[in-house]
Amino acid sequence: MAKKIELIGLETIPEVKKGDDIGELIVKACRRENVSIENGDIIIVTHKIVSKAEGRIVNLNNITPSKRALEIAKYTGKDPRLVELILKESDKIVKLSKEGHIIVKTIHGIVCANAGVDSSNIAGTEEIVALIPKDPDFSARKIRLRIKELTGKDVAVIITDTYGRPLREGMINMAIGISGISPFRDYRGKPDLYGYTFRVTVIAVADELASAAELLMGQGKEKIPIVIVKGCYYKRDEKASAKELNMPEEKWLFK
Amino acid sequence: MAKKIELIGLETIPEVKKGDDIGELIVKACRRENVSIENGDIIIVTHKIVSKAEGRIVNLNNITPSKRALEIAKYTGKDPRLVELILKESDKIVKLSKEGHIIVKTIHGIVCANAGVDSSNIAGTEEIVALIPKDPDFSARKIRLRIKELTGKDVAVIITDTYGRPLREGMINMAIGISGISPFRDYRGKPDLYGYTFRVTVIAVADELASAAELLMGQGKEKIPIVIVKGCYYKRDEKASAKELNMPEEKWLFK
Missing domain, CATH: 3.30.1330.100 (CofE-like)
Incomplete structure (x- = not known):
């Protein structure tokens, strides 16, 4: 019962x-x-x-964006250094939007926004991000x-x-x-x-x-x-x- | 704690x-x-x-499929009476597949398969189905x-x-x-x-x-x-x- x-x-x-x-x-x-x-x-x-x-914590200040990251950053309005990290964590891009969506399939096979790269609940500035x-x-x-x-x-x-x-x-x-x-x-x-x-x-x-x-x-x-x-x-x-x-x-x- | x-x-x-x-x-x-x-x-x-x-329980034997239901049933391989019910419960069809998927937006606005029409856990034969x-x-x-x-x-x-x-x-x-x-x-x-x-x-x-x-x-x-x-x-x-x-x-x- x-x-x-x-x-x-x-x-x-x-x-x-x-x-x-x-x-x-x-x-x-x-x-x-x-x-x-x-x-x-x-x-x-x-x-x-x-x-x-x-x-798996990264300071965006240590990232140099590639040419492709710069292009995607321009299109989506996102930080190019963040885009570079997202690309590194991804197998392929599934969807991009001008409204700032970057949907990818991650290296783990998960389809999600920003490859799970996230800046919340980490000590330091907003430039410190966590990877999956x-x-x-x-x-x-x-x-x-x-x-x-x-x-x-x-x-x-x-x-x-x-x-x-x-x-x-x-x-x-x-x-x-x-x-x-x-x-x-x-x-x-x-x-x-x-x-x-x-x-x-x-x-x-x-x-x-x-x-x-x-x-x-x-x-x-x-x-x-x-x-x-x-x-x-x-x-x-x-x-x-x-x-x-x-x-x-x-x-x-x-x- | x-x-x-x-x-x-x-x-x-x-x-x-x-x-x-x-x-x-x-x-x-x-x-x-x-x-x-x-x-x-x-x-x-x-x-x-x-x-x-x-x-909200329906016996499929009491359902007469419309022409449209018959067409969709033929394409998807589903029971035409079930398709008729799904159409009645739907605002619009979002996606159909030959493999038997009927994805709709229901009258409640939920996007799901078969408008939630389901035959499990109801007394009677498989022809007795429940609607949302x-x-x-x-x-x-x-x-x-x-x-x-x-x-x-x-x-x-x-x-x-x-x-x-x-x-x-x-x-x-x-x-x-x-x-x-x-x-x-x-x-x-x-x-x-x-x-x-x-x-x-x-x-x-x-x-x-x-x-x-x-x-x-x-x-x-x-x-x-x-x-x-x-x-x-x-x-x-x-x-x-x-x-x-x-x-x-x-x-x-x-x-």
Whole structure:
């Protein structure tokens, strides 16, 4: 009767610096805040602190824009140095607009604005920006293994970023790196309440978990970079990658 | 220290029939399952039970397809009677494919496949399908006012449906009707951790809440049509509509 899921936001993670051990920071914050880590917990981490720990922070003053970056900057009205970084983080440009949109497919295969390059919640001027971690699945795995080492517990880890969406207003938090969890809950071939068999329903549970975590993380002064989810069923998968969430281009209906 | 959000899934909502009072069913289930309803709770309701209560259930055998429906059915390979219903529920067709995709803008302004017409989790044959409630904001408001009447508590209500997404694999649960809650958390003009002012960040918190609820609701035999969210900050808004989440066509980058 009355199933429960608990979302717990850690509030004492210190300012993260290059070289910091995120797994250890999580375990220590849990101890401080009296939160137990248990087998089957899902630990959701905003990519911003991972980028900081991995040194994926760039000062725009150190960037020299290429000719192509200068052209795109002129067309979109964006800072040419920022455009240069976006190009470096991208496999291809999907869409440009005079209103300042640069939609790309990132080196990780995510279709998003500005290749995820972002200047919020980083110390320093607006010229200090964060890139998405180089391999967010690997970052998630590292955190997961470190937590296992420190606590003996087997958790899943999801690394997230917040993006806008085609056709829908407002941004939501999505999964960009995962470890130990399938990104999907697959109902295909399973019966519903009345024995009808689902033909197409696959739920992007990793994205739903990311969105749930955002309710606590917030974008501003909330200072909650980590959310622990307890009581949520998920399919364990050692080989899963958040890249499975990126729809292959040949399946795009909207271009 | 350690902020918490709790998601509680009600497991004793009975089979819903036309004319049923969803607000009352929620309050009774809460009593049975020892769940208190408090001011500020957010009650998330899958649209399927609302559609059942409002009699938005259709037997395809009673539908005569129009000439246009027959043409589209031939092109997409879909049941012509289903196509007829989809057309009736739509303002316009956004995209058709030979692979069976019918993407429309519904009468509510939502861009989605099949106008949300769906045959899962309804008693009877596969020919019995559910439509989205006619006015999901109004349905949400009715449930909210009834809960206020029965308990004296002021809650927010969100009605949800599960949709696929452009460019991203897997479906997620989204808000299609709301009452008492702004669909957005707006950070524009607010400072981040370091005093940087957000220029564009608006979070679609109603969609994130819908996704969070889906973690408990599931799609199959979970039998959890209602999730109560406790401890989540939201902006109260008497006039808000889920229609604010539909991006106006002139802003579409992907078409």
